[in-house]
Amino acid sequence: MLVAALLIGLLFAVLGSGLWIGLSLLGVAIFAMEFLTSRPAGDSMAFTVWGATSSWTLTALPLFLWMGEILFRSKLSEDMFKGLAPWLERLPGRLLHVNIIGCTIFAAVSGSSAATCATIGKIALPELKKRGYPDDITLGTLAGAGTLGLMIPPSIIMIVYGVAANVSIAKLFIAGVLPGLLLAALFMGYVMVWSLLHPDAIPAASEKTSFVQKLYASRHLIPVVALIALVLGSVYLGIATATEAAAFGVAGSLILARIEGSLTWSTFKEGLLGATRVYCMIGLILAGASFLTLSMGFIGLPRHLAEFVGSLNLSPFMLILALTGLFIVLGCFLDGISMVVLTMAVLLPTVQKAGIDLIWFGIFIIVVVEMAQITPPVGFNLFVLQGLTKKEISYIARTAMPLFLLMLVAVLLLYLFPSIVTALPKMMT
Template identity: 55%
Template sequence: MDPLTMGLIFLAILVLVLATGVWVGVALLIVGTLAMSLFTSRPIGPAMATTVWSHISLWGLASLPLFIWMGEILFRTRLSRSLFDGLSPLLRNWPGGLLHVNVAGCTAFSAISGSSAATLLTVGKITMPELKKRGYPDAMVAGTLAGAGTLGLLIPPSITMIIYGIMVQESIARLFMAGLIPGLMLAGLFLLYNVGWGVLTPAGRAMRENPSDWREKLHALPKLLPVVGLIVAVVGSIYTGIAAPTEAAVLGVAGALLLSALQGSLNMQSLRESLMGTVRTTAMITLLLAGSAFITLAMGFTGLPRDLAEWVVDMELSRTALILSLMMLYMLLGCFLDGISMIVLTIAVVEPLVRAAGIDMIWFGIFIVLVGEMALITPPIGFNLFLVQNMTGRSLGFVSRAAAPLFFIMFASVIILIAVPEIALWLPETLTARD
């Protein structure tokens, strides 16, 4: 059986299993069990136990629940409200007004959360009522929030990057470094989109906030200092080599607990809720990793990754053609899966192809995370679209249309990243060379 046919058969089985409503991690275990039973006589139980345990007990994963917990603490305390109050006077004078707070707030919260859902929900709960009260169009509010909420995947520390780094055995610290400039570039393009709306459309020109003076801006700065200080401490400790990602995550949790305690918003209820939220999210991701580890082992027994790699090599695709083909694949998968699930489902097959083509795996990590961001607002079932729909009460079609311009901005960012790979590679190469 040729590798393409075999791959399509396993993909069809996986789609059928997922269509029954089974969790993605369980679906991967089911397909892996089927592949093991067909292509090897090795006992499935011991193979599954050994493989799953060896992958979910890696030291690098220790930072995962810690970064999730840090975001949960901030999500459930008043620190996130202080972030909005501090950004508003600094940004409302710009064309586009307080829409910029959606983007800037998501950018800042992404740097301390690592979760797209936590970023969107936290910022959205604060900004949406205020923006609606001030008369901003629902489409602009929903679209900018859906798009900017995806930055939690790209701006470090990123849960998705941790998972990718563990799966392909690349440095998580270097991935964090590589994601910073692309993340800020994307945030800048979102801000530019808001400015364009404020300058070029009648509704945008009519929407002008009362200008803030320098006294109000100076008064707002202390409200930003706790969050900005935590960002600098966590991300800066990684970039300077003072701390590994796991150590930086411990620092982030300690800082979040201290700041929320000093603010008076930390109590037993918020602490308990943050811990339960961390357990739920970590358990979901661990199940995904377990299923991925086992299906990777099973696919190895089938020879599918090796055969596919040889098949692609025989096609003599250029690097650019391979990358564009993978981009189309992930955009298609993004219609049905979130970014983490896409990586977990495909990396066992894609990694050999990428390495055989000589593509830098750090750069490819940023590429795949950026395309995963697009998946979050890809109609018809982008995850962020559902979150914004629930928050606004508008139809999914309305939210999809509102987020469409942000989707095309992301698409342009992917093209820029392909054309200028140094955007992702310059910072890690520079800092590593310095060390």
């Protein structure tokens, strides 16, 4: 635990110096490898950084980011708000729900928390700011709802867990649907309560509309819905992988932007450069986090923590409570996939001995990994939003704290009502 405290302190100090986040993570990892292990840092860093940034599955991320940039620079993002606004005018919080609804829909395409947060952020943040919505609730809901990219299938981390635990990936996918919708409902409920407590912070609805007028306004949603159907349909019909679907999304976005007349050489170039800048930021963070993960593995920190929890012989509830704490701590250092890879071999025997269903445990792991996406210092959604808004990580983390607490509530609900997870997979057998 002394080593953990040392590395956390060092990471906070380096981040506080103003150094780029990715370089901060690399610096702490180099320190850990050089002074706390016998392994040379140079060759390990080269192989790890190359492996982290050259993965084929990662190519979906810049494509989805580019799709978001195209939508951001076209009238499609504004049209999405025009189409949704009349339907949300009577709902407390009004257009703040677009963050959550947009992330829920896009999560079914991307499988990535960072891609979901960055893409919806590019579309939603400028529109909400223009309409006068407060920054704190806007950023907090986007950071929290962006984590749904890990829960709602297809999810890369579900595939990793399914392989590690030797359970059906198809059952994991279907098991994530209801918990994902539960989280979205909790987030929307929070927005409603916050809005009722802060009525002056939410801009008033521009005008009251009849049902017929709402239907007429929904015509603005047709291009966006068509694009979503193209991307989602290509994945769920088995026509394309997530990466190929992202390419379809880019092509569809370009065609729609051209049809409506907002695609020029200037907007094309700006969109491409904007996506490149955001991806380079995320890619450097991924590289730094991967090398930090490797150094943690050589030190043995995740394994020692997992072995300690396994040796306590806890009841199922206390075991889940302890594992929640464990993964929150690990989330300070590691990305989600790394947490799963480094701990499952040690934890699974303990979990099976406690009689916990492995499908349910997989969804539990996804929720606690989602929590790690919005906890500093290594919270990927916080990094993404910092890159988009230039605001301090600490400020964004504070705005996301209520969503973090709601994820804890979700863990409790999943434990008390396990059928939320297991009902749909049982229908497949």
